[in-house]
Amino acid sequence: MEEEQSKIRNFVIISHVDHGKSTLADRFLEITGAVAKDKLGPQYLDTMELEKERGITIKMQPVRMEYNGYILNLIDTPGHVDFNYEVSRSLEAVEGAILLVDVMQGIQAQTLANLDLARKHNLAIIPAINKIDLPGAAVDDACLELARLLNVSPDDVFAVSAKTGQNVGNLLDTVIKKIPAPSGDCQKPLRALVFGSKYDSYQGVIAYVRIIDGRVDSGDKLFLIQNHLECFAKETGYFKPQLQKSNGLKTGEIGYIATGVKNPEKVRVGETITLNSAFNEKTKTFLVQPLAGYDEPKPMIFASIYPENPDDFDLLKTALAKLKLNDPSFVFEPELKEFLGRGYRCGFLGTLHAEIICERLFREFGLNLIISSPSVIYKITNVKGEELKIYTTSDWPDASQIKESYEPWVRLEIVAPIDYLGSISDLVKDFGGVYVNTDYVAEKILLIYEIPLRRIISGFYDSLKNVSQGYASMNYQIVGYRSSKLVKLEILIAGKKEEAFAKIVPEEEVFAQGRAISAKLKEKLPPQMFALPIQAVIGGKVIARETLGAKRRDVTAPLYGGDVTRKNKLLKQQKEGKKKLAARSQINIPPQVFLEMFKSS
Numbered sequence: 001m002e003e004e005q006s007k008i009r010n011f012v013i014i015s016h017v018d019h020g021k022s023t024l025a026d027r028f029l030e031i032t033g034a035v036a037k038d039k040l041g042p043q044y045l046d047t048m049e050l051e052k053e054r055g056i057t058i059k060m061q062p063v064r065m066e067y068n069g070y071i072l073n074l075i076d077t078p079g080h081v082d083f084n085y086e087v088s089r090s091l092e093a094v095e096g097a098i099l100l101v102d103v104m105q106g107i108q109a110q111t112l113a114n115l116d117l118a119r120k121h122n123l124a125i126i127p128a129i130n131k132i133d134l135p136g137a138a139v140d141d142a143c144l145e146l147a148r149l150l151n152v153s154p155d156d157v158f159a160v161s162a163k164t165g166q167n168v169g170n171l172l173d174t175v176i177k178k179i180p181a182p183s184g185d186c187q188k189p190l191r192a193l194v195f196g197s198k199y200d201s202y203q204g205v206i207a208y209v210r211i212i213d214g215r216v217d218s219g220d221k222l223f224l225i226q227n228h229l230e231c232f233a234k235e236t237g238y239f240k241p242q243l244q245k246s247n248g249l250k251t252g253e254i255g256y257i258a259t260g261v262k263n264p265e266k267v268r269v270g271e272t273i274t275l276n277s278a279f280n281e282k283t284k285t286f287l288v289q290p291l292a293g294y295d296e297p298k299p300m301i302f303a304s305i306y307p308e309n310p311d312d313f314d315l316l317k318t319a320l321a322k323l324k325l326n327d328p329s330f331v332f333e334p335e336l337k338e339f340l341g342r343g344y345r346c347g348f349l350g351t352l353h354a355e356i357i358c359e360r361l362f363r364e365f366g367l368n369l370i371i372s373s374p375s376v377i378y379k380i381t382n383v384k385g386e387e388l389k390i391y392t393t394s395d396w397p398d399a400s401q402i403k404e405s406y407e408p409w410v411r412l413e414i415v416a417p418i419d420y421l422g423s424i425s426d427l428v429k430d431f432g433g434v435y436v437n438t439d440y441v442a443e444k445i446l447l448i449y450e451i452p453l454r455r456i457i458s459g460f461y462d463s464l465k466n467v468s469q470g471y472a473s474m475n476y477q478i479v480g481y482r483s484s485k486l487v488k489l490e491i492l493i494a495g496k497k498e499e500a501f502a503k504i505v506p507e508e509e510v511f512a513q514g515r516a517i518s519a520k521l522k523e524k525l526p527p528q529m530f531a532l533p534i535q536a537v538i539g540g541k542v543i544a545r546e547t548l549g550a551k552r553r554d555v556t557a558p559l560y561g562g563d564v565t566r567k568n569k570l571l572k573q574q575k576e577g578k579k580k581l582a583a584r585s586q587i588n589i590p591p592q593v594f595l596e597m598f599k600s601s
């Protein structure tokens with residue numbers, strides 16, 4: 001191994017959501033001088049507007065720091081379970097992990113899940129307790145709990161404050177001591193693992209890479225082994241975290257390669273990049289073996305997404321392809337539906353994930369969307385005896401066609417302090433869950449249940465947080481399909497079917513759900529030009545009804561009568577808006593309402 005390579009450390013920070021990873025990364029950036037102190041706002045690596053607004057990390061973010069003669073490549077990861085694919089991809093690019101635990105919360109479900117992932121990758125793990133500056137923090141107890149989980153001495157657990165910086169310098173020194181330098185052979189031909197990417201209109205696809213073997217220089221001719229694509233390194237560089245050009249990238253380094261490839265679908269995460277010169281003319285094979293790559297993510301929930309303006313269909317298509325490059329964990333397929341038009345059926349890892357993608361389509365691409373209620377993948381057998389998978393509500397066949405219906409169940413793991421055992425088991429029972437087992441992790445209980453996935457995506461997590469004062473956390477995996485009598489609840493507004501609000505529900509819940517959806521719509525929809533009925537309908541029978549009030553909205557009201565041309569323009573716009581309305585339907589449903597209904601379903 002070359003001297004330079006032995007001075008590289010690649011590591012991630014992993015934890016449950018909100019335990020302070022991005023804040024700890026801030027302190028590392030400060031200590032190493034990677035970012036000037038006056039430029040360093042809180043959670044500096046959360047660069048997306050949505051991340052800042054919501055205070056959560058959505059994307060993993062690599063950053064290169066220099067410290068005491070070492071190159072430190074850190075990847076900050078998200079903690080929310082919906083963005084777990086970001087974590088698992090990051091782990092493949094590093095040799096070690098800081099496992100961070102909030103002193104007030106202790107071990108939580110994603111602490112366990114992410115630790116498990118890190119162990120599967122054989123990473124060196126450095127445990128640390130965070131937020132020790134908080135008044136009343138029981139630091140020793142928290143260290144003991146984490147030490148028990150990892151089977152190490154409590155003295156090996158770091159106690160830090162990412163906020164004040166207390167003990168963070170020692171933690172960084174330990175990263176250098178305990179995490180091994182990257183292995184890999186600098187003499188071999190290039191093998192670079194693509195662990196992320198983004199699209200740039202000038203540079204084409206920018207691949208985030210970890211150089212496993214060999215080196216790449218700016219200008220090199222490249223070959224993408226899995227996709228059989230030739231391209232070249234338009235530019236190489238590092239994450240500072242802004243992209244900073246370099247002459248090349250060497251074994252063990254993390255950086256980017258701008259490929260110039262314009263089709264976002266051609267460069268996939270998990271791809272192995274090698275040099276074109278590694279091709280052996282005689283044997284017609286490459287001198288290198290492709291890397292293992294990544295497992296495909298498994299979408300849990302589906303929704304139909306349609307442009308509000310049908311002319312935006314092509315824009316939606318390119319937007320989805322570009323977003324997928326930045327977030328490979330969602331899937332999409334075109335679909336055509338009678339009541340909706342041309343759009344896409346999209347699969348997501350969870351409801352927050354779906355919400356974030358829809359927000360990004362709006363903010364980054366200016367797309368107003370119609371979004372259907374989220375759905376899990378149901379299965380039915382029809383009267384012909386065929387078994388069908390039903391991804392979205394609009395695919396649900398007529399009741400007369402269905403012989404038997406099935407829904408996915410999950411194994412649900414809840415980690416909580418023992419005091420909340422009673423309230424949690426009551427809650428799970430209310431949500432139709434079945435008790436399986438109780439286990440212990442360090443000082444906490446690990447409760448295992450089975451429950452329909454449908455219940456998990458509709459409000460369960462919020463209720464769990466409520467009954468446990470925020471202390472319980474959860475994780476789930478699909479265990480299989482079980483028979484359930486399901487029906488399609490239709491929603492009619494002004495007598496017209498609004499497919500986006502339809503929902504698949506168990507027969508015994510139709511009345512409650514029908515009432516809930518129509519009441520919610522009444523609350524979310526703006527007053528219309530005429531009073532309109534909102535109806536929930538099962539098989540042609542109305543089971544719930546609300547009336548949406550009428551009010552002529554004065555669009556010029558906020559203008560205090562000042563500017564006449566502007567006033568006229570607005571009135572003209574309103575008139576045109578009404579024309580568009582008449583063409584689409586009787587009612588004006590602002591695009592935010594679809595997202596609001598989606599969130600609350």
Ligand SMILES: Nc1nc2c(ncn2[C@@H]2O[C@H](COP(=O)(O)OP(=O)(O)OP(=O)(O)O)[C@@H](O)[C@H]2O)c(=O)[nH]1
Nearest residue numbers: 017018019020021022023056057079131161162163
């Ligand atoms: N008092 C105190 N607050 C902290 C400390 N570290 C982080 N926080 C706060 O905890 C909250 C979450 O911090 P983040 O750094 O965003 O947590 P995260 O783990 O990156 O969150 P996700 O990426 O969404 O999982 C923020 O309000 C921080 O200000 C600490 O050491 N002390």
Ligand SMILES: [Mg+2]
Nearest residue numbers: 021022056057
């Ligand atoms: Mg974060």
